[in-house]
Amino acid sequence: MLSATCRRLAPVLLRRPCAPSPVARRCLQAPGARSCADQSERAEQPRTFHPALLEFLVCPLSKKPLRYEASTNELINEELGIAYPVIDGIPNMIPQAARTTRQNKKQEEAEQH
Secondary structure, eight states: OHHHHHHHHHHHHOOOOOOOOHHHHHHHHHHTTHHHHHHHHHHHHHOOGGGGGTTTTBBBOOOBBBBBETTTTTETTTTTEEEEEETTTTOOOOGGOESSSOOHHHHHHHOOO
């Protein structure tokens, strides 16, 4: 499945870059400068996570599938009890950035007894 995706993307990625337009050249010459139009477009269209990516994404620790929780905007690993944040539509899959979704086992056992 992944190889089919790579075959579709390869021609696009291997294509020679074209020369930038005059507008792009002006933007590239002014480092850090952004037009008001660029900023207003970003404010109007926040990036959201596309659930179709779940077909390809797995937990980097357990290599198990993840579940997307739209209310918290996180990718959840039920088995390990951790949640990876999705920031600006991009999943942050760094284990150190994940939060725990359940208390540790000792605390759970103490509450049950």
